[in-house]
Amino acid sequence: MAEIALPWKVTNTRTRLKIEHLSMSFRDNGRAVDVLDDVSLDVGEGEFVCILGPSGCGKSTLLNIVGGFIPPTKGRVSIDGETVRGPDPRRIFVFQERGVFPWLDVEDNIGFGLSRLSRQEKSRRIDYYVRLVGLSGFEHAYPQELSGGMKQRLEVARALAVNPDMLFLDEPFGALDSITRLVMRGELLRIWEAERKTILFVTHDIEESVQLADRVVVMSTRPAEIRRIVEIDIPHPRDISSRRYLQLRDSIFEEIGLAHKV
Amino acid sequence: MKRLQTLLWPLVTAAIVLTVWQLAVTATDTQIFPSPVGVEKAVAQLFRKGLLLRYVGDSLFRVGTGYLVAISLGIPLGIVLGYYPDAGDAVSPLIQILRPISPLAWIPLSVVWFGVGNLAAIFLISLASFFPVVVSTMNAVRNVPHIFLRAGCNFGLSPIAVLTRVVFPAALPQILIGLRISLGIAWLVVVAAEMIAVDSGLGYLIIDSRNAGKRYDLVVAGMLLIGLIGLGLDTGMRRLNYLKSMRWGISQ
């Protein structure tokens, strides 16, 4: 097991998020469980980075630490030089669609973090994001009346409305059917290109990571460390049948050690 | 067609029950147990005397007051105990010991403190409703999914804002269920409290009718009224679940 994972140098964008030698262990019934082992990573402004790994490998834990919800056992996370000590509206988490508040309608959900704005400004922003995520006409609908994909859009809108610097998404499309997932990936990229936030996206889906990310950080199983960072140099929109796409995807398959035939 | 069916069967059953009851009374030729007709006459008599409305009003007043006291104290306490699990764990055993003590067991003490009368009855009702409200509110708050709390913190809300804008609305459907059950308990207790500690109300009617003249027709009349009003209160509270901001809680 390699002790040190080299940070990938980001060349032409300035580094905003710095993860330095992050390790995490939990106590479970008296035993120490190592979840993360010396993870280091730099993420640049406006980058879309996917953290890829099998379920339970610790990537969600990594994201929770970066988001400030759990303190790490060792190492530090800093954003713009400032150490992360707790959750902050400048870095909004997007969960699977069950994160939307069921007692508020679409408008109120999106407006949730906007209480400090004037009524006009708030209303303007809500309108903008309703349209951006494609929920026009559903402003007064409640989450239980929306489909899974729509709830996911709502959650993204709510996150974007407060104009965060970064978005952290933890397997957001996991509960959706595969067709909706494809559509949502396209939507997410469209929204990202409109706003160009820095995005950290956790997933266990290899295809998803290659379709979305600028860089894919491939994690090992627990205790998780970075196996390899693959740069996806295909411009959007990506042809998922192109040679380069298949090349990159297969290299990740190999990295994880998966067979090619079913 | 289906609506007709759902109405039909209960009506048929009610008719059968009433008929059997009437027949049983005439067949055994009992002088004491009333027939449905007797009960209906008794209710009319009460109504004419003005006692019906007065007794119903008194019982409702006591329930209302006691219940409101219980929820205005119980809900905030429940929220605090649910939100701060350590506090909840500390107080829980005490609640578990006090809860099984029938409110009526408190009657001697309440008479010492409040004398015989409305205040004692209201105290008993508050006591009876208080514990279920606290416990169900506590559980409702504890069951709020962590994801919502996380989201609240993530958006930069202060702890108080998290309580008011996330925890409370999220816990509300379950709190309402607890409130409905508590109201049912309050209604049970008011009847019992009136049998012992005051001199008006539906519970009093039952005891008094029997003691004063073996008027079992009034006794049964009182029982039926109690049942119907209790059902009405319960149904009323269930309707609250259908408010738009609560409706999501039904499927949860």
Place this chain on the structure above:
Amino acid sequence: MVGKLKRALPVSFIAILIALWQLGVSRETTHIIPGPWAVVLGIVELGRNGLLLKYVVASLFRVTWGFLSAVVFGIPLGLFLGWNHRAGTALNPLIQVLRPISPLAWIPIAILWFGVGDLSATFLIFLASFLPLTVNAMNAVHSIDPVHLNAGRNFGLSQPQLVYRVLYPAVMPQLIVALRITLGISWLVVVAAEMIAVNSGLGFLIIDARNAGNRYDLVVAAMALIGLIGLLLDTVMRRFETMRSVRWGFRSD
């Protein structure tokens, strides 16, 4: 908080309350309300003159009989009403009207039919437990996942087999919770019933101790005993919820 400290918390909380209680009593001039120590002495006194055992047994006896008969009649009825939709819709309104009627409202009728004594009290407890158990059993049947019933039919089970091998195990977790809660209700009602309709038992003790000589120490002693026994019954019933055959119904996410 560290485990041991956590467990000390409720104990210290209760200890503080007891201390405040003692303080409040010693400053009161009327000397009616007993302090905690007087209550303890009261319990000891009851133990010594044999009343403690006699009354506790009396109360438990009535609860047991009333509760068991309610279980024997109420649960099968409830299961039937849940299974057979027509019967359920027919009888439901009747049940809903009877349910809010406090068992104590039945006291005059109970005395009329059974006189003053054990039978009356047991009847009241039966009434108090019967309807909740029936309703709960009905609801339990209604909330069985249809998937399970379809699977049973798919495997060719006959109706009785379906009831025995699918319905019955499927409703067990909910029934056990209902049993526990209803037992708690029975315990509340026995005390109340004893205050009015019989001459022994913990409820009777409360009324009698006050009437016979303002022995409020015995009154509060009885209350404490009622609380503790009620808690004990509840704890015992909760153990049933950990049985392997029903543990699946209490999965925590």
